[in-house]
Amino acid sequence: MDPYIQLKDVGVTFGKDVVLQRVDLSVEKQGFVSIVGKSGTGKTTLIKMVAGMLAPTEGEVWIQGEKVKEPHHDMTYVFQKPVLLEWRTLLENILLPIELKRKPTQADRDKAKQVLALVELAGDEHKYPHECSGGMLSRAALARALFTSPNLLLMDEPYAALDAMTKELLQVQLLEIAQDYNPTVIFITHDIQEAAFLSDRVILIGDQPSRVMQEYTIPFHRPRKKTLKFEPEFLQVVKQIYQGLETL
Amino acid sequence: MKKMKPTMIYSVLLFILLLTIWELVVTVKNIPELILPKPTAIWMNLMTHLSSGYFLSHINATFIEVIGGFLIGATIGVGLGFIVSQSRTLREILHPYIIASQAMPKIALAPLLTLWFGYGFAPKIIITALISFFPLFESTVTGLSLVDKDKVALFRSLKASPLQILMKLRLPSAVPYLFSGLRVAIVLSVVGAAVSEFIGANKGLGAVITTGMGMMDTPLMFSAFILLTLMGIAMYHLIGLLERVFLKKYDYSRRDQE
Numbered sequence A: 001m002d003p004y005i006q007l008k009d010v011g012v013t014f015g016k017d018v019v020l021q022r023v024d025l026s027v028e029k030q031g032f033v034s035i036v037g038k039s040g041t042g043k044t045t046l047i048k049m050v051a052g053m054l055a056p057t058e059g060e061v062w063i064q065g066e067k068v069k070e071p072h073h074d075m076t077y078v079f080q081k082p083v084l085l086e087w088r089t090l091l092e093n094i095l096l097p098i099e100l101k102r103k104p105t106q107a108d109r110d111k112a113k114q115v116l117a118l119v120e121l122a123g124d125e126h127k128y129p130h131e132c133s134g135g136m137l138s139r140a141a142l143a144r145a146l147f148t149s150p151n152l153l154l155m156d157e158p159y160a161a162l163d164a165m166t167k168e169l170l171q172v173q174l175l176e177i178a179q180d181y182n183p184t185v186i187f188i189t190h191d192i193q194e195a196a197f198l199s200d201r202v203i204l205i206g207d208q209p210s211r212v213m214q215e216y217t218i219p220f221h222r223p224r225k226k227t228l229k230f231e232p233e234f235l236q237v238v239k240q241i242y243q244g245l246e247t248l
Numbered sequence B: 001m002k003k004m005k006p007t008m009i010y011s012v013l014l015f016i017l018l019l020t021i022w023e024l025v026v027t028v029k030n031i032p033e034l035i036l037p038k039p040t041a042i043w044m045n046l047m048t049h050l051s052s053g054y055f056l057s058h059i060n061a062t063f064i065e066v067i068g069g070f071l072i073g074a075t076i077g078v079g080l081g082f083i084v085s086q087s088r089t090l091r092e093i094l095h096p097y098i099i100a101s102q103a104m105p106k107i108a109l110a111p112l113l114t115l116w117f118g119y120g121f122a123p124k125i126i127i128t129a130l131i132s133f134f135p136l137f138e139s140t141v142t143g144l145s146l147v148d149k150d151k152v153a154l155f156r157s158l159k160a161s162p163l164q165i166l167m168k169l170r171l172p173s174a175v176p177y178l179f180s181g182l183r184v185a186i187v188l189s190v191v192g193a194a195v196s197e198f199i200g201a202n203k204g205l206g207a208v209i210t211t212g213m214g215m216m217d218t219p220l221m222f223s224a225f226i227l228l229t230l231m232g233i234a235m236y237h238l239i240g241l242l243e244r245v246f247l248k249k250y251d252y253s254r255r256d257q258e
């Protein structure tokens, strides 16, 4: 069977800058893949191509056997920084994706409140973005992404701006959600421990121009518990990826 | 608010100090009232004419011109700004005209407009409308086109239609720009109305200034000038008030940082 997502010999050039070259990558349906690389290696560029928001200069991106030309209908993209509309409350922001399709119902509003509670924003639903901290905004953006239960979830360093505790909480929640309805996820991070904890596979990109350098299969079965992070086998895997990154 | 207080006291003290110096200089140097009246003389003049009701019809006339011109100019400015921002072709065709009409000294049209429309309100309202048109046209075009790239990307990723992007993203993003246009336009409107009254008017605070000049009544000129300034300030704050009511959801400070 064809993989769900496939990048075939993809290259991206901005002006004279070759950012990505000869990237081959595939993600199986309901797989959870993390992409790790240093800052400026082209991780955002890569995921934007999968999202259909950027066309590759060379090569092709395929999703479900179709060449990507525009954003996939069942995809949600979580931006590196929380992009919220400042004239809408958090609740109204969460409802935006639905609102673009149809008039939101009371059931939608109730569900949106549940999702907000999931990211610990219960009681904050009527606040405007400028009344919220950076962490709250990140969580709200995440809630908006999860609200529509997309089958393809593309996340660009969604937790990078969060404090350690919130990050941990959201990692566990993401695992639960992934367990729950099994979306296909591409998750970008520069946190190796996070990548290993969440994913089935971790892909290292790097070099000049960037390409796929290494691939690690994460051998721990699901559901995963928070305590996995302290187990020697887990730490061994993290160390291995870390060394891989160091040699780039 | 609390931090503002000492500075506000200093502002008032500075004002009193400046007036005192003015008063003293005029008294000591024996400057004739025709050249520069004392603040106390201006105050007396202002109070006398206010209590006699002399200023009432003039304030009224200027007010009608300011509001009428402002409303017409702002409406056309926003409307045309909206249309132009929707079509690149139209923008390019109209561009030279817009630059030309912006460079054009609109006040200089006052004699011509008086020739065409007579001595009534019409020429003054037209001038005021022309003057308030620009800030609003500009801020509408800017507001509708300068939308955060990331937000556009968000809407695209959610497969929003161009109409949805306009209604749910571009229009709301433009609102703060509109208000800054309104604030500029209202102040300019007062200037436009007053100056257009210099030419061919017997009513309005601008006309009072020319009358004062003819009668060599310099304190009267100052009184009208003060009333015009107060009118400008009041209008500015009125827009500020509307802005606060409308935009309480927007975050000014963050917007300024970006």
Ligand SMILES: Nc1ncnc2c1ncn2[C@@H]1O[C@H](COP(=O)(O)OP(=O)(O)O)[C@@H](O)[C@H]1O
Residues within 6 Å of the ligand: A014, A019, A037, A038, A039, A040, A041, A042, A043, A044, A045, A046
């Ligand atoms: N639209 C663009 N135009 C020009 N250069 C870009 C553009 N987007 C990204 N780049 C460049 O491509 C490189 C990779 O960027 P990015 O994908 O954001 O990296 P990462 O997400 O890994 O930090 C950077 O050097 C960046 O400056």
Ligand SMILES: [Mg+2]
Residues within 6 Å of the ligand: A043, A044, A045, A080, A156
């Ligand atoms: Mg990035």
